[in-house]
Amino acid sequence: MKVFALLCSGIAIASAASADGVTAVTMPVTPAAAPAPASADWGGFYLGGSYVFGRDSVDDFQNGGFVGGPFIFEGSSIGGFAGYNIQRGNFVLGGEVAYTAGPTTLEVDGDTYSDFFDLKGRIGYAMNRVMVYGVVGWSTATRNETTTATATSGSGFSYGAGVDVLVTDRIFVGVEYLTRQLNGDYDQFYYSGYAFENASRAISLRAGFSF
Known part of the structure; x- marks a missing residue:
C-alpha cells in the first residue's frame, strides 16, 4: 500500500508540473553520421595514348655461345592502349x-627495334582517385637489320608497375615502367645459328579516357 501511495503521489506531482507549464527534460539526440563520400570508379573499358622513352640492351649469341654486346638501342615514340578493369x-x-x-x-x-606489342594482366589498388598497379604479360617486337634489310621478331615475358590518377571522373593520366625480355633468332640466310637476347625497358607517359 505504501508503494502504491508513493506512485500515485509521483503521478500527481508530474501532472501538476505539466499543468503549470514546466517543460519536461529530454535526452539529446545524436545526429546520424554523414555518409562517407563515394570512392572513384575505376571499372569498365578505357583507352588512350602514350609517349614512350625506350632503351634496349641486346646481347648476340651463335650456336649458344656469346658473341658480343651489350648493344644499346635508344629512342622515343608514340603508342596507344586499350583495356578493361573490374573493381x-x-x-x-x-x-x-x-x-x-x-x-x-x-x-x-x-x-x-619497332612495333612493340604488349599483352598485360594488371592488378591495382585504388586510393580514391589514385591507383597504383603491377603488370605481368607477354610482349613482341621487331628488330630491323639495315645491312641485310631483314626483320627479325623477338618475344618474351614482360613485367612492370605504374600509377594512374583521375583528373576528372573519366579522364586519367599516368606513368608506367615496363621491362620486356625479348629473345629471337636472326635470319638464317645471313646469320646462321645466331640469336639475340634483349632486355627492353620503357617509361610511358599515359593519358586516357574511361567509359
Whole structure:
C-alpha cells in the first residue's frame, strides 16, 4: 500500500508540473553520421595514348655461345592502349593491350627495334582517385637489320608497375615502367645459328579516357 501511495503521489506531482507549464527534460539526440563520400570508379573499358622513352640492351649469341654486346638501342615514340578493369572494393583487376610504334635505334649502324606489342594482366589498388598497379604479360617486337634489310621478331615475358590518377571522373593520366625480355633468332640466310637476347625497358607517359 505504501508503494502504491508513493506512485500515485509521483503521478500527481508530474501532472501538476505539466499543468503549470514546466517543460519536461529530454535526452539529446545524436545526429546520424554523414555518409562517407563515394570512392572513384575505376571499372569498365578505357583507352588512350602514350609517349614512350625506350632503351634496349641486346646481347648476340651463335650456336649458344656469346658473341658480343651489350648493344644499346635508344629512342622515343608514340603508342596507344586499350583495356578493361573490374573493381572490387579497393582492388582493381584488368587486362590491357598496348602498341608502341618505335623505333629505338642503335647509333652505330642504324639498326632499330619497332612495333612493340604488349599483352598485360594488371592488378591495382585504388586510393580514391589514385591507383597504383603491377603488370605481368607477354610482349613482341621487331628488330630491323639495315645491312641485310631483314626483320627479325623477338618475344618474351614482360613485367612492370605504374600509377594512374583521375583528373576528372573519366579522364586519367599516368606513368608506367615496363621491362620486356625479348629473345629471337636472326635470319638464317645471313646469320646462321645466331640469336639475340634483349632486355627492353620503357617509361610511358599515359593519358586516357574511361567509359
